[in-house]
Amino acid sequence: MSEEVLVIDKLTKRYGKLKAVDELSITIEKGNIYGILGPNGSGKTTTLGIVLDAINATSGSFKWFGETPSKAMRKRVSAILETPVFYPYMSAVKNLEIIADIKEASYDQIPDVLKTVDLLARKNSKFRTYSLGMKQRLAIAAALIGNPEVLIFDEPTNGLDPHGIAEIRNLIKKIANEGLTIVLASHLLDEVQKVCTHVVVLEKGKKLFAGKVDEVLGSSILVEIAGPEMDKIEAVLNKSEFVVKVERDDKMFIAELKTGIDSSAINKSLVEQGITISHISLRKKSLENYFLELLAESHDKTS
Amino acid sequence: MIRLLKIEFKKVAYNKTFWILLGLYALILGTIFFGIQSVINEFMIDAGKKAPIPVTKISLYEFPAIWQNLTYVAGYFKIILAIIVIIFITNEYSYRTIRQNIITGLSRWDFLLSKLLMILVISAGATMFLFIIGLILGFTNTPEVTLSMMFVNLTFVFTYFLELFAFMVFALFLGILTKRSGLTIGLLFLYFYIIEKYIYYKLPDGWGDYLPLRSIGNLIDIPNTSLMKIFGLNFRTFVSVQDVIVVFVYSFIFIYLMRLTLKKSDL
Numbered sequence A: 001m002s003e004e005v006l007v008i009d010k011l012t013k014r015y016g017k018l019k020a021v022d023e024l025s026i027t028i029e030k031g032n033i034y035g036i037l038g039p040n041g042s043g044k045t046t047t048l049g050i051v052l053d054a055i056n057a058t059s060g061s062f063k064w065f066g067e068t069p070s071k072a073m074r075k076r077v078s079a080i081l082e083t084p085v086f087y088p089y090m091s092a093v094k095n096l097e098i099i100a101d102i103k104e105a106s107y108d109q110i111p112d113v114l115k116t117v118d119l120l121a122r123k124n125s126k127f128r129t130y131s132l133g134m135k136q137r138l139a140i141a142a143a144l145i146g147n148p149e150v151l152i153f154d155e156p157t158n159g160l161d162p163h164g165i166a167e168i169r170n171l172i173k174k175i176a177n178e179g180l181t182i183v184l185a186s187h188l189l190d191e192v193q194k195v196c197t198h199v200v201v202l203e204k205g206k207k208l209f210a211g212k213v214d215e216v217l218g219s220s221i222l223v224e225i226a227g228p229e230m231d232k233i234e235a236v237l238n239k240s241e242f243v244v245k246v247e248r249d250d251k252m253f254i255a256e257l258k259t260g261i262d263s264s265a266i267n268k269s270l271v272e273q274g275i276t277i278s279h280i281s282l283r284k285k286s287l288e289n290y291f292l293e294l295l296a297e298s299h300d301k302t303s
Numbered sequence B: 001m002i003r004l005l006k007i008e009f010k011k012v013a014y015n016k017t018f019w020i021l022l023g024l025y026a027l028i029l030g031t032i033f034f035g036i037q038s039v040i041n042e043f044m045i046d047a048g049k050k051a052p053i054p055v056t057k058i059s060l061y062e063f064p065a066i067w068q069n070l071t072y073v074a075g076y077f078k079i080i081l082a083i084i085v086i087i088f089i090t091n092e093y094s095y096r097t098i099r100q101n102i103i104t105g106l107s108r109w110d111f112l113l114s115k116l117l118m119i120l121v122i123s124a125g126a127t128m129f130l131f132i133i134g135l136i137l138g139f140t141n142t143p144e145v146t147l148s149m150m151f152v153n154l155t156f157v158f159t160y161f162l163e164l165f166a167f168m169v170f171a172l173f174l175g176i177l178t179k180r181s182g183l184t185i186g187l188l189f190l191y192f193y194i195i196e197k198y199i200y201y202k203l204p205d206g207w208g209d210y211l212p213l214r215s216i217g218n219l220i221d222i223p224n225t226s227l228m229k230i231f232g233l234n235f236r237t238f239v240s241v242q243d244v245i246v247v248f249v250y251s252f253i254f255i256y257l258m259r260l261t262l263k264k265s266d267l
């Protein structure tokens, strides 16, 4: 059973001539973790800003939990847009109390959420004195207040070091395990691949792709092949019935195999032709490859 | 409502600037209230030496005249309260906390309402401050106090409350319009002390009294003193209902405009 948490219908946002969001339709279903990908300026933040009532749409509509938006519904959703935002002169606890007041939630939760993000020891320090990583973690703590059903994170790891990124990633995974619906806009494809179940790719405010991460990654196998006689290898690969696509990547070929075919079939046909190979290995298709392909395809179409 | 006030209180309670400015306001007003009589009397004695008719010492602090005297003088310092309001609303923009408040689940109207409630509380607090000092000074300086003497002129105190509220609403409006503290404070001074005065003199007689800040200033007229009588001046010793209505109308207009601005803007 899939339950629709958020349905975005033909949403458009214009800034003068620029269409930051262009007839965008997205459906977010309960319990999934969505990665929203897209190059800089593709409209991720604008889209999230609109569904959070921070930005007015030019046209189109959206529904939370099947109903037209109201502030009661918005209490079931928590979000961090771009940077962590708090009153700099107030302590973490006081800032969280304001969040709790707005969400009409109890203060009892505050120590728990601070503990979750490992800030309990610094709870009385002013927000101004926090490091960037601590600020990001406090933002996540704030998002957890009021037991929201949906969490929206826009670049939660922006500006963090690898250790900080890993920490936030683990936090998000931990939260995800509790069955919440999460929407994560990020540039870190590796991140999205590791955390998300679904992915939506935007470009210039339009949706390029929406689907399951597994489907994107699991549909085909990539094989790296190299040897002393590259020309001959290329000829065989191009003719092979097992191969969908061949690309040259520096000193090796990358062959995308048909579904259900594994690398031994290729190996065998090359050996049969008497071609020596020095390197053959599987390469798991990454979201990054897929993402770049998608963008390249869309550029081909438009140009 | 209570919840919105609670949120607003938390925002100001931990802010040093708020307390410093508020303390400054109380200090200035307190000093002036307690000191103004002797300063004026000194001036009067000087003036009396040159005056053709004898000038008597005045008592600003006698019931019931004290209420108009104090509220009139205090009117000059409402700009400090307006600056507090401006700093607080523009902080919400520069910290981007207004956006986060909305994202967290406050409606835009709730946000505005919380600011208006805060202004209401500040107005009430400042009025209370004046009222208490007025009682102290009145009791110690009126030879024979009767209940009716104490309360007959309390309309001035209520009008003072309206004056503060309306002025701060205007300040809030400027803040929401320009979003930047320095700019807003500059604009307020420019408008208050120059632009509106200029328009006032350009308009046909009488019309200028309907300008927003002018009408707020008109609420409480200059108290008549013996000094003024020397110059044959005579000011209003009551609050005109018409002025009150004009100020109310302006407050509603500004609140409506703020509501519209907030509704339409991207945060």
Ligand SMILES: Nc1ncnc2c1ncn2[C@@H]1O[C@H](COP(=O)(O)OP(=O)(O)OP(=O)(O)O)[C@@H](O)[C@H]1O
Pocket: A015, A018, A019, A020, A038, A039, A040, A041, A042, A043, A044, A045, A046, A047, B266
């Ligand atoms: N207030 C604004 N005024 C004018 N243009 C804007 C405004 N906000 C965003 N834009 C434009 O809208 C487009 C989408 O911006 P948006 O911030 O949504 O992109 P994004 O996908 O979040 O990018 P990034 O990955 O860099 O965060 C950009 O071209 C941006 O310049």
Ligand SMILES: [Mg+2]
Pocket: A044, A045, A046, A082, A154
């Ligand atoms: Mg963005």
